[in-house]
Amino acid sequence: MRTLVSGMAPGSPAPSERELVSQFGVARMTVRQAMDALVVEGLLERIPGKGTFVARPRRTASAITSYTEEMARRGMLAESVTLLARREQAGPGVARALAISEGEPIVHWRRLRRADGAPMCLEDAYLTESLLPGFLHAQLPTSLYDALEQRGLRPTWAEDSINADLCHGDEAGHLDIDAGAAVLRHSRRALSGDKVVMVSRSVYRADRFTLWVQIGRDA
């Protein structure tokens, strides 16, 4: 069904409901229900009396994006250096956030994120190991979100918390700023459906990074 829409240009007309009825030999209500799903997803747009059309993509601001995607949107080149990638046992905080038991095996992945060559952010990601068998033994992926997607665990939504702080001494060197400079601390709990897929804590250089959020409108 969605293949009918996949490659079409925004604004171009979709087949009419009655057309699909005769084409597939199903009832019109059935066609409507199938199309309803695409309308809700924002792929189709119905105009009474005129027809059904491929919708213009809605604003993508509040969609969940990876660091790489986010920097691409800013026209910056994203790079990452892995500082640490190992198996650990979940401490109390991470265990609670991941909705697992304390002491269960997790993957801890720390990366320095660069943008246009200069440090932007220091990120610690924590993942439930049992969801990602063999993750550390294979080559580490370029994009964590892509790797999750390949396992059917693409985050569909996230709970983020953001606050301001002063840069700690142990972070300053990595970020190439002075201790005491302003930083933005960003925590994310990323979920795929009901499953907590990843928890992360990031420290962004405030002089290079402003977070943009769109609120109260579809993604």
Add this chain to the structure above:
Amino acid sequence: MRTLVSGMAPGSPAPSERELVSQFGVARMTVRQAMDALVVEGLLERIPGKGTFVARPRRTASAITSYTEEMARRGMLAESVTLLARREQAGPGVARALAISEGEPIVHWRRLRRADGAPMCLEDAYLTESLLPGFLHAQLPTSLYDALEQRGLRPTWAEDSINADLCHGDEAGHLDIDAGAAVLRHSRRALSGDKVVMVSRSVYRADRFTLWVQIGRDA
């Protein structure tokens, strides 16, 4: 239809579809469509094989909220002191954000926001005066969003930007923190439909405030 749900406790069962069919003498598809709307709105929840139930209110994180509402959600008492409320001419930055011409009259409203008695945030709100005739001559409202709502200008969505900074000297006294302490700077462009209704810049004490955002899921 929605009166069937209005006063009911979350989790309590709604009448079954077939029950409503015989009660109202309509077809089941009709009942389903009416209920579908409520399900999409998040008022009802269907559980196959069990029934339809009044949904627990979904997380409201990505709905646009006022300061007062936000603090209430944190269980804190919100208060505001007006530091400045006057007519000004739009400077270049505010004019662009409000989508008006430079020099057009605006309302500038500066408030110190308190929570549980202590300073939390310093907010400068800018509004297009022509949208709010007589705003400054009447008594200033307790809630800006309520005042906008009464004029049919309740913000339905907003573009926010958030970054970290160090507290400036002129802000420190109001916020009762030291200059150089970490603060969260929050800018908002609030829209009602296509109309820009308000632009604001806020400075939050980082030691008292963490922003929570939910991304990629309905409000």
Add this chain to the structure above:
DNA sequence: TAGTGGTCTAGACCACTAT
């Protein structure tokens, strides 16, 4: 086993748009 929601059929009439 009875009741529930999920899905589907094969029609129907309406308001609206375009020609």
Add this chain to the structure above:
DNA sequence: TAGTGGTCTAGACCACTAG
């Protein structure tokens, strides 16, 4: 006037839940 989506009817079978 023909075609579109919006809504509705009066059934039907299915998978699932619960007693």
